[in-house]
Amino acid sequence: MEALVSQIQSMTVLAVAIIVAVGAIGTAIGFAILGGKFLESSARQPEMISVLQTKLFILAGLLDAISMIGVGVAMLLTFNNPFLGAALAALKAAA
Numbered sequence: 001m002e003a004l005v006s007q008i009q010s011m012t013v014l015a016v017a018i019i020v021a022v023g024a025i026g027t028a029i030g031f032a033i034l035g036g037k038f039l040e041s042s043a044r045q046p047e048m049i050s051v052l053q054t055k056l057f058i059l060a061g062l063l064d065a066i067s068m069i070g071v072g073v074a075m076l077l078t079f080n081n082p083f084l085g086a087a088l089a090a091l092k093a094a095a
Contacts, residue, residue, distance in 0.1 A: 012081055012083065020070065
């Protein structure tokens with residue numbers, strides 16, 4: 001039983017690390033592309049900077065929200081692991 005619990009916990013830690021890392025890398029790449037395109041488009045049409053800046057901030061908020069959802073899922077798996085609860089319930093039912 002302890003082996004199953006430790007295996008579930010170790011796989012959960014690995015999954016949480018992957019979720020947070022991919023979210024951070026994806027957000028960083030997204031912000032880099034978004035900022036570069038903003039600078040490029042504002043250099044081409046300086047009169048559109050205020051409109052482009054508004055759209056930049058809206059998209060930046062949406063881009064950041066995606067990684068925050070990943071962090072929320074990672075926190076759920078870390079502190080209230082549904083896999084561990086289901087495994088313990090199945091072990092108690094079998095015993």
